[in-house]
Amino acid sequence: MTHLILATLLTVMTAATPLLLAATGELVAERSGVLNLGVEGMMVVGAVTAFIGAQWSGSPYVGALFGIAAGAVFSLAFAFLTLTLVANQVATGLSLTILGLGLSGMIGNGYVGTPGIEMNAVAIPGLADIPVIGTLLFRHDVIFYVSILLVVGVHWFLFHTRAGLQLRSIGDNHVSAHALGMPVLRVRYLAVMFGGACAGLAGAQLSLVYTPQWTENMTAGRGWIALALVVFGSWRPVRVLIGAYLFGAVSIGAFNAQAFGVAIPSQFLSSLPYLATVVVLVLISQNRRLTLMNTPACLGRPFVPDR
Amino acid sequence: MRLDIEKRAAPSRLFTVLSPFIALVLTLIAGGIMFAALGKNPFYALYAFFIQPLNSVWALNQLAVKSTPLILIAVGLSVCFRSKNWNIGAEGQFIAGAMMGSILPIMMPGWTSPLVLPIMLVLGMVGGALYGLVPAILKAEFNTNEILSSLMLVYVAQLFLDWAVRGPWRDPQGFNFPQSITFPDDAILPSVFPPGAAHWGAVFAVIAAVATWFVMRRTLKGFEINVLGESERAGRFAGFSSRRMIYFAFLFSGALAGLAGICEVSGAIQQMRPVISPGYGFTAIIVAFLGRLDPLSIIVAGLVLGLTYLGGEAAQISIGLSDKVSSVFQGLLLFFVLGCDTLIHYRIRLAVRRPQGEVS
Numbered sequence: 001m002t003h004l005i006l007a008t009l010l011t012v013m014t015a016a017t018p019l020l021l022a023a024t025g026e027l028v029a030e031r032s033g034v035l036n037l038g039v040e041g042m043m044v045v046g047a048v049t050a051f052i053g054a055q056w057s058g059s060p061y062v063g064a065l066f067g068i069a070a071g072a073v074f075s076l077a078f079a080f081l082t083l084t085l086v087a088n089q090v091a092t093g094l095s096l097t098i099l100g101l102g103l104s105g106m107i108g109n110g111y112v113g114t115p116g117i118e119m120n121a122v123a124i125p126g127l128a129d130i131p132v133i134g135t136l137l138f139r140h141d142v143i144f145y146v147s148i149l150l151v152v153g154v155h156w157f158l159f160h161t162r163a164g165l166q167l168r169s170i171g172d173n174h175v176s177a178h179a180l181g182m183p184v185l186r187v188r189y190l191a192v193m194f195g196g197a198c199a200g201l202a203g204a205q206l207s208l209v210y211t212p213q214w215t216e217n218m219t220a221g222r223g224w225i226a227l228a229l230v231v232f233g234s235w236r237p238v239r240v241l242i243g244a245y246l247f248g249a250v251s252i253g254a255f256n257a258q259a260f261g262v263a264i265p266s267q268f269l270s271s272l273p274y275l276a277t278v279v280v281l282v283l284i285s286q287n288r289r290l291t292l293m294n295t296p297a298c299l300g301r302p303f304v305p306d307r
Numbered sequence: 308m309r310l311d312i313e314k315r316a317a318p319s320r321l322f323t324v325l326s327p328f329i330a331l332v333l334t335l336i337a338g339g340i341m342f343a344a345l346g347k348n349p350f351y352a353l354y355a356f357f358i359q360p361l362n363s364v365w366a367l368n369q370l371a372v373k374s375t376p377l378i379l380i381a382v383g384l385s386v387c388f389r390s391k392n393w394n395i396g397a398e399g400q401f402i403a404g405a406m407m408g409s410i411l412p413i414m415m416p417g418w419t420s421p422l423v424l425p426i427m428l429v430l431g432m433v434g435g436a437l438y439g440l441v442p443a444i445l446k447a448e449f450n451t452n453e454i455l456s457s458l459m460l461v462y463v464a465q466l467f468l469d470w471a472v473r474g475p476w477r478d479p480q481g482f483n484f485p486q487s488i489t490f491p492d493d494a495i496l497p498s499v500f501p502p503g504a505a506h507w508g509a510v511f512a513v514i515a516a517v518a519t520w521f522v523m524r525r526t527l528k529g530f531e532i533n534v535l536g537e538s539e540r541a542g543r544f545a546g547f548s549s550r551r552m553i554y555f556a557f558l559f560s561g562a563l564a565g566l567a568g569i570c571e572v573s574g575a576i577q578q579m580r581p582v583i584s585p586g587y588g589f590t591a592i593i594v595a596f597l598g599r600l601d602p603l604s605i606i607v608a609g610l611v612l613g614l615t616y617l618g619g620e621a622a623q624i625s626i627g628l629s630d631k632v633s634s635v636f637q638g639l640l641l642f643f644v645l646g647c648d649t650l651i652h653y654r655i656r657l658a659v660r661r662p663q664g665e666v667s
Contacts, residue, residue: 087645099638105631228455267470274459285451
């Protein structure tokens with residue numbers, strides 16, 4: 001029994017990791033005041049690049065680095081349009097998603113059906129041998145460890161460093177931040193690229209760990225769920241982590257119910273994560289005070305520096 | 308070197324007209340570079356993609372079939388986007404409309420009457436509007452972000468359609484293929500110029516565009532939509548309710564997306580299948596922006612984007628590329644459209660960095 005529960009929890013964690021990575025990256029971008037709806041696109045580009053990188057080099061780690069780089073470079077297109085050319089952030093993010101889905105499908109066309117190169121779990125010496133906890137926390141793939149460190153790191157950066165304070169103040173009031181001499185656009189460029197890199201790594205996790213293969217549209221809306229998680233977590237990394245694991249649990253629960261032959265059509269079970277996202281969004285946003293207090297005040301607003 | 312932008316005193320008239328064309332040219336150039344990078348002759352590839360699909364009456368009919376849903380949906384979205392309601396779930400409303408309208412021919416195939424088709428069309432609009440109502444209620448009553456809720460509902464609608472067509476709606480005589488019965492004659496939207504493929508949906512699309520253009524330009528409702536979109540505060544002072552506008556925008560765009568859905572199913576596919584749209588609901592967002600949210604320009608934009616679907620199919624056959632090339636072109640086009648629109652409101656300058664110490 002313990003074994004079964006442990007196995008289920010492990011799959012929940014693997015399902016949650018890409019959501020967590022993408023949401024944490026997007027959180028940083030949104031804290032700086034930029035709403036990038038292109039997460040899905042950056043993620044799927046990361047997934048295909050990581051897959052091809054791993055095929056080309058033979059190493060899943062090189063693949064993951066490819067994914068990170070591709071996500072960051074791809075997000076630059078969004079940054080240039082919305083920050084330098086002050087284009088509409090909602091529409092530009094959507095076009096990034098459409099372009100990403102198209103590009104990845106085209107690039108990956110020849111790789112559909114190719115067996116993938118899986119990133120194996122790495123047991124952390126010493127800690128991995130602790131009963132239960134060792135199996136649960138210290139026998140994962142490297143991307144899992146990175147995702148946890150990322151949450152801790154982003155939390156520390158945002159709330160305990162000077163640069164993090166600057167980033168948040170730029171997101172809350174870019175005019176004042178600019179008047180105080182902060183490099184608004186430079187910080188936003190970096191934040192967007194950080195978000196892109198995280199989304200790229202999230203995609204790499206999908207094509208190297210979760211299901212080590214390449215299929216078109218393999219992100220299946222996870223980028224959008226990640227966007228919802230940022231709202232769910234009210235722009236706080238630790239709450240985003242909790243949200244990501246809850247969503248991982250919902251999707252794995254639906255999957256397992258199918259395996260146990262629950263008499264509900266599989267399509268209804270598959271739509272559970274999407275419905276859950278909507279329900280959770282409603283519950284969170286109903287509390288207007290909570291959302292107003294935490295939403296970066298300049299989120300999605302264009303900024304043109306006066307010189 | 309650095310790019311500087313500076314707000315113009317008034318929007319540039321020249322670039323208002325020119326920017327979509329600049330965007331098109333840039334898209335073609337980027338596409339050519341992409342084809343060259345894939346080892347194809349860029350000129351031949353662009354020809355195969357954009358010109359060849361237009362060289363016959365059959366092809367022009369196909370263009371009308373592909374553009375019809377795009378125009379119908381985009382006209383609805385233009386009202387949404389102008390009033391700053393970000394409905395990006397039109398794909399779901401398209402499916403909901405198609406399913407609601409198909410209830411009649413699939414569940415009551417024996418009923419023959421000239422009333423069948425009109426009822427189907429109305430049901431389609433109702434289905435789309437009801438599905439659009441969900442994110443509207445969530446936004447108006449619970450302050451829920453409509454971008455995410457409307458998008459999530461797309462996945463739900465796709466899965467629901469998949470279930471219906473594999474389950475209760477499957478054709479009993481269909482050798483277990485996941486598709487419904489072929490619609491009876493009374494349930495099929497006729498061709499405009501028989502035997503061409505272009506169905507009456509194309510006419511509805513043009514009517515919808517012209518009517519919406521009239522409402523936006525000449526009526527108080529249009530004024531209300533524009534004012535609330537520009538400034539909610541100003542709208543409130545004028546006595547307009549942004550809450551009511553949320554409902555109006557979603558119901559209107561949902562109904563048009565639903566109409567597009569039932570027209571596609573009844574006019575083009577003529578049965579229900581697990582997948583009935585190659586992403587029309589998302590591509591229509593591009594159409595709306597390329598047409599700069601103006602219903603009449605949206606007709607032209609819809610034809611351009613309809614061509615990318617035909618081109619994608621042609622490119623697959625004649626130069627052996629993935630049909631994903633279409634979405635690449637669509638994404639690129641939206642990118643360039645948005646970038647070029649900056650020229651309308653801003654002047655762009657290449658600023659060469661001054662030597663240090665010099666005071667400007």
